[in-house]
Amino acid sequence: MLADIELSQTDPVDELSRIFWGILTPDLSQTEDLIATIATTLCFALVAICLSAIVGLAISPFHHLWWVNGICTFVRSIHELFWALIFLQIFGLSSLTGVLAIALPYAGTFARVYRDILDQGSVDFNQAFCGRVSGVSKWLYGGVAQCWPALTRYTRYRFECGLRSATVLGFIGLPTIGYYLETAFSQGLYHQAGGLLLLFYGVIATIKYWLKAMLIPVYLVLAILYLPWKLSIEWQYIWRFISEDIVPSPLRSTLIDWQEWHSWWVDVAQQVFNGGWATLMLSFAALLLSAVLTLILWPLASKAICRRGYMVGHGLLIVLRSTPELIIAFMVMLVIGPSMLPAIIALALHNSAIIAYLLARTADQLPLRHDKSSGLNLWAYELQPRIYPSFIAFLCYRFEIILRESAMLGILGVTTLGFYIDSAFEAMFFDVAMMLILASALLNMIVSYCASRLNRSRQLFG
Amino acid sequence: MKEAQPTVKFELSAQDIGYAGHPVLAGVSLTITPGESVAIVGVSGSGKSSLLNTLYQQQPNEVALCPQHSMLVTSLSVYHNIYMGQLQHHSFFYNLANLVKPLKSPWQQVFKLAQLLGLADKIKVSVDKLSGGQQQRTAIARTLYQQKTIFIGDEPFSNIDPVQGVNLLKLIKSRHQTVIVALHNHQMALEHFDRIIAIGAGKIVYDCPSEQLTSQQLLTIYQSSPVHACD
Amino acid sequence: MMKSIFFIVCAWLLVFGANATTFTFTAIPDQDETQLNTRFGKVAEYLSQQLNVDVRYVPVKSYSAAITAFRNNQVQLAWFGGLSGVKARHLVPNSVAIAQGYEDQFFKSYFIAHHSTGFKLAGQLPLNIADSSFTFGSKGSTSGRLMPEYFLRQRFNQPPNKIFNRVGFSGDHSRTIALVQSGAWQVGVVNYAVWEQELASGKIDLNKVNVIWTTPTYPDYQWTIRGDVEQRFGKRFIERVTDALLTMDDPDLLKSFPRQKFVPATNADYDSVKQVAKAIKLL
Incomplete structure (x- = not known):
């Protein structure tokens, strides 16, 4: 086995019981600015999703051009957290930093997925146009109008992802719910962490009740008004970042020391190869486990299979996919010790819960015959085979994300590319960080190219 | 299956069929007894499928159903x-x-069945690689494998040539006491069914033994104003 | 309702509302990161009274974010750790360290180990801790990373990832303690003040985790101010800020850091930290 998995003897009972007791007896009275925190989280997600959905939709017709595809893959292969750290250098701690950090990679994702949805939906429809119809109207009527339900369904799902991303941005200091969650959790204040987690689950679970299409413009205006935009863009910082910070340090002085230049490269190359290898191992293992867990999890949230009991499965999936991986990894590590294994388990639990949610939704929309079987037979013989193409497609989509989320798990002593990028940012070596980001983007692009070759099926969002 | 007592199997009296408030068929009354073979004819969208579904719901445990869109799991094999x-x-x-x-x-049971339906060489092939006719035969085979007493089929032969269709119908009839099939092929309806129920314009147009009908009369249901062909 | 709206507005002004005439500072205390706004809001109030200018506190979570804010002049004064202060002053010419905590003159770290390892308190770092699993605190921490790494390299003549069979970064001192106490990691290193505080509050079970070595002392947290503040806030402003910090004697304010009092500091006090950071390639 190439991946680093190892079990160690631990006695986690005390700490785990403290965590579970904390979640069972949540207490939010010690959290300051609770309302403002939730409002900011929602506003970041809403503004970022609206922005990225519009940009993504506008780009989607050109996504087949290799360079558009390349740029999209590049921007989405960088974790929101790293985008935030980059924008932090330029815009400081401002709303723009938070919104752009989410909107940029999401626009790349939207462009790709919108394109996929439109491609599936409009194949037959385009043949129905006769005579001269302008490209734009063809795209609007034949594509967008035709696929509107699938587009909105996907966008709505991304809003949930946006909330998670906004939360994660709190880990570096933007005033979202993650800011307090991370603090409470790392300081062992589990009552408060539990309260915040439950609150976050609640927000996610109720999205469908308050996120109504009609209200989105209203929410958007409120969000834009609420977020403070007062900001003076200091061009000198942007220039400094481009002309100085990200230039490899040995090249900054006029006299280039070749010795130093050589050792800089050796250092970076070592991190790229070590990190790249660990990242690939971790991601493949997490992908495999995700696939297995998804098979088990999605039927639990399917109405067709579990009937009324699906609410339980649904709740389980919300908990699994809304708990930051870092927290899952921490709890698993308490039990089995540090290695790649807690990272694999955390990534797999999180991602399989997301795929399971999407699959259950897809499966419940399939037409079934009147004499269908029920329960597990229905799962094994009818639904699973029929949603198999979506299952594979979702796994491929998520693989990209697993690759980039592996960055978050340096706590386990697993030296992924993300671990090195994080270290470089922490040490403010932006030149090294940039090189590593380029490397991880390249890795991501290679993987996503291979995945798209493998993934021939086009019946995704049925 | 021999000497079954002819008790009423299906009974509808003045029933509206379809969606609540928008019945596809209004005031349907009919009874079907064991041993009958019934063809249901009518233009597309006249409510044949709704009627069949209503009948299926009355005896779900005794009916082998062969729905119109065969709804096979195309990524799985014929077997x-x-x-x-x-x-x-x-x-x-x-x-x-x-x-x-x-x-x-x-495997042995299914293989025998597949042989009867001319699918033996395709038994390991996934359904999405089959022709329309082969898929329909697979759907029929699946229905036969249920081994029930009543067969309800919704245009089960639409993609199969008439000669083969007749053979399949004979096979189905030999294995079921009661056969109810929605059809477009009126020749088959006249020659191989005891009774024909024609629907159109939101109601039953006529319901009579096939020997009382001529091909000409049967075809009237495809005209704009269908007339009663028998009393 | 009005009250909560007012509260929200205030919170936002605190975070983003700093304008050109506002003197802004940030602080990441080494323990208890909760309720930063409330606690440091009081410090801002105190400074405002002493300096006669508008003073705001900006909460920042990571060391690198704090350094960035300082570098981009979003904050002019910061309560930095040893390493982050050195880094900030390296990036912002003319910035100076003006005060440190009394305790920071002789700060230290504790190496701690899970009881199953059998390591006992010793005058020297035991050589047989090699080949265990080892966790630092946060990557940019002086007491949880920089100085311990320096002492490890001195003792073993090797980088940590060669000494131990696994090296992690827990991200936080409290978490380091929790992880070593649970046995997930065998050995770890923490800020001594956090250890003492958690010990006092009963979070530590000495049957499970114990101190095995105390590092030599080194300078740690300090106040660093940008050199260009005098252009905006007038001559002698740095001196006035320094005075205000050194004369701060309200226990309630000092508790936020938490330090007994502040004492004068200079850039030169941190030369040792700077040398170590350079040696370990963190600068």
Whole structure:
């Protein structure tokens, strides 16, 4: 086995019981600015999703051009957290930093997925146009109008992802719910962490009740008004970042020391190869486990299979996919010790819960015959085979994300590319960080190219 | 199946069929007794499928259903699709094992059935690689494998040539006491069914033994104002 | 309702509302990161009274974010750790360290180990801790990373990832303690003040985790101010800020850091930290 998995003897009972007791007896009275925190989280997600959905939709017709595809893959292969750290250098701690950090990679994702949805939906429809119809109207009527339900369904799902991303941005200091969650959790204040987690689950679970299409413009205006935009863009910082910070340090002085230049490269190359290898191992293992867990999890949230009991499965999936991986990894590590294994388990639990949610939704929309079987037979013989193409497609989509989320798990002593990028940012070596980001983007692009070759099926969002 | 007492199997009296508030068929009254073979004819969208579904709901445990859109699981093999006719007779783990690798006894049964339907050479092929006619035969095989007393089929022969269709119908009739089929092929309806129910314009146009009908009379239901062909 | 709206507005002004005439500072205390706004809001109030200018506190979570804010002049004064202060002053010419905590003159770290390892308190770092699993605190921490790494390299003549069979970064001192106490990691290193505080509050079970070595002392947290503040806030402003910090004697304010009092500091006090950071390639 190439991946680093190892079990160690631990006695986690005390700490785990403290965590579970904390979640069972949540207490939010010690959290300051609770309302403002939730409002900011929602506003970041809403503004970022609206922005990225519009940009993504506008780009989607050109996504087949290799360079558009390349740029999209590049921007989405960088974790929101790293985008935030980059924008932090330029815009400081401002709303723009938070919104752009989410909107940029999401626009790349939207462009790709919108394109996929439109491609599936409009194949037959385009043949129905006769005579001269302008490209734009063809795209609007034949594509967008035709696929509107699938587009909105996907966008709505991304809003949930946006909330998670906004939360994660709190880990570096933007005033979202993650800011307090991370603090409470790392300081062992589990009552408060539990309260915040439950609150976050609640927000996610109720999205469908308050996120109504009609209200989105209203929410958007409120969000834009609420977020403070007062900001003076200091061009000198942007220039400094481009002309100085990200230039490899040995090249900054006029006299280039070749010795130093050589050792800089050796250092970076070592991190790229070590990190790249660990990242690939971790991601493949997490992908495999995700696939297995998804098979088990999605039927639990399917109405067709579990009937009324699906609410339980649904709740389980919300908990699994809304708990930051870092927290899952921490709890698993308490039990089995540090290695790649807690990272694999955390990534797999999180991602399989997301795929399971999407699959259950897809499966419940399939037409079934009147004499269908029920329960597990229905799962094994009818639904699973029929949603198999979506299952594979979702796994491929998520693989990209697993690759980039592996960055978050340096706590386990697993030296992924993300671990090195994080270290470089922490040490403010932006030149090294940039090189590593380029490397991880390249890795991501290679993987996503291979995945798209493998993934021939086009019946995704049925 | 011999000497079954002719008790009423299906009974509808002045029933509206279709969606609540928007019945596709209004005031339907009919009875079907065991042993009958009934053809249901009518233009597309006249409500044949709704009527069949209503009948199916009356005896779900005794009916082998062959729906219009055969709704096969196209990524599974012909074997597995046919086997699905008997899923509920086995435990889940038996079924699961059979999904991974076909088990001996069901394989033999299904293989025999597939031979009868001319599918033996395709038995391991996944359904999405079959022609429309082969898919329909697979759907019929699945229905036969349920081994019920009543067969309800919704245009089960629409993609199959008439000669083969007749052979299949004979096979179906030999294995079911009661056969109810929605059809477009009026020749087949006249020659191979005891009774023909014609629907159109939101109601039953006529319901009579096939020997009382001529091909000409039967065709009137495809005209703009269908007339009663018999009393 | 009005009250909560007012509260929200205030919170936002605190975070983003700093304008050109506002003197802004940030602080990441080494323990208890909760309720930063409330606690440091009081410090801002105190400074405002002493300096006669508008003073705001900006909460920042990571060391690198704090350094960035300082570098981009979003904050002019910061309560930095040893390493982050050195880094900030390296990036912002003319910035100076003006005060440190009394305790920071002789700060230290504790190496701690899970009881199953059998390591006992010793005058020297035991050589047989090699080949165990080892966790630092946060990557940019002086007491949880920089100085311990320096002492490890001195003792073993090798980088940590060669000494131990696994090296992690827990991200936080409290978490380091929790992880070593649970046995997930065998050995770890923490800020001594956090250890003492958690010990006092009963979070530590000495049957499970114990101190095995105390590092030599080194300078740690300090106040660093940008050199260009005098252009905006007038001559002698740095001196006035320094005075205000050194004369701060309200225990309630000092508790936020938490330090007994502040004492004068200079850039030169941190030369040792700077040398170590350079040696370990963190600068």
